[in-house]
Amino acid sequence: MELRTKEMLMSMGLYSLLTMVVYFVALSQAGAGFDPRDIAAGLLWLTFIFTSMLGLNRSLVHEKDQGCLEALLLSPVDRPVIYFAKVTGNLVFLLIVEALTIPVFAFLFLQGEAIDLRTMALIPLVLVAGSIGIAGVGTLLATMSVNTSGKDFVLAMLFIPLIYPLLLGAVMATGAAIVGTPEALGVFWTGMAWVIGYDVIMLLASYGLYEFIVGA
């Protein structure tokens, strides 16, 4: 368990660093008038989405390879408990990687830009709310996709369209927090309302469906 935690964090962290390199290349031809704050939120969530897909896939593949899931199902634990345990596990990994990614991202791309630290302090709220949705839906979908041929592609094909409403709200809120004007605060809470509404609906649906999926 100890070993696997280290391995997961290493691979997810390095993956998010690699995306930074790709972003640098992608933005290298932007002119001097380009303001990275405008797209910072989008880039951040892009990193989180792809990193989380990597993490979700691996967390379930390990379980399947070593027969761990069967053992869990045999043990006298309620299946909803298994679901929330898996969600929490994925959520913790995701939050750690996010907490590491944001300073690195700010260091690489937002140096010298005017940033309001008071509104930036709201970003953890979006991160937690958004990550709960990602982990909740992602755990259910990864449980399905791990049993299919072409795991990675199936997970992406199911996960990205399904996560779209959350992504829209999260990018809206994060962008507003980065820009940080007084009007942006209203946009921030609109985005948060989207994310929290999505979390509630999707977590309930996933929680209800997990019981049937994991036993199949």
Place this chain on the structure above:
Amino acid sequence: MKSSITRAFIALVVGGALTLAAFLGAFFWAGVPDFGFVRTAEQTDSVRYQGPFVQEVDEARYLRNYVGYEADITADGTLTEGRITEAREDGVTLETDAGDVTIAAADFESAQVYGSTYGRPDWGQKIFYFHVPVAEISFIVFGFAAFYGIRFIMTRKREYDTKARVSMEVTLLFVMLTMATGILWTRAAWGVWWEWEPRLTTYFIMTLLVIGYFVLRNAVEDEERRALYAAAFGILAFIDAPISFFITRLIPSNHPVIERGGLEPPMLVTFIIAQIGMILLGYAIYQLRMGEVLLRDRIEHAKTLLER
């Protein structure tokens, strides 16, 4: 089974006749709306020029429909005359004799936009009688797919899985038709093939979800597991359908919305006929495909019996 095929054929004939009737009604009975208000520079193109016209605009966000028009804008008590060159959510930019002037949306009071009414019939609007019913059916059949998914999870009967799958196939067909007609219309009405606009975006996501359903089905070997996974994903995916349906009423969107009492009787009757016709066609396609699938199953079953 035979009676359902008969019913399907009746629905096909009646639905086809009603759709044809709606098509004729759309072109020969229902009125054609004019293009309405256009900017002065385009007057020469007009068939029935109806003279200068002033449009009152009372909210800044509506000005995005009038980019390129001459306008007098009152903001903060002062009047600015000029041509609208850009309109964003936070403000509008006018090109005046004294250079560009930007007016913040917060200061905006009212605007008078100069143009003319335009007599050219808007034939592109006719796709409304086809595009809207097709889109409605795509939502309805998607709902059936999710419903049969729930039924399957509750009962674990194979017939519900087949029904959910066939519903999803019909959904895919209608979603594709909606996309095709919608893209033609946006080109005619907005001048672009595609725009990342709330309704179009959420509908595009819905298309991807329906395609994802079949990707998932094809990727699972075990039959029972495939049925369960597909049912679960169908239920999750359906959550996007209400979002897509209501989004034009929630966020400002370019996509038109039918308002209560907004249609004249000939247009309304044609529209209702088109809707009934399309529902019958959707039902017929579903039943015929269902019949085919059941027949295929019987053949497979017979084959396995013969091989023994």
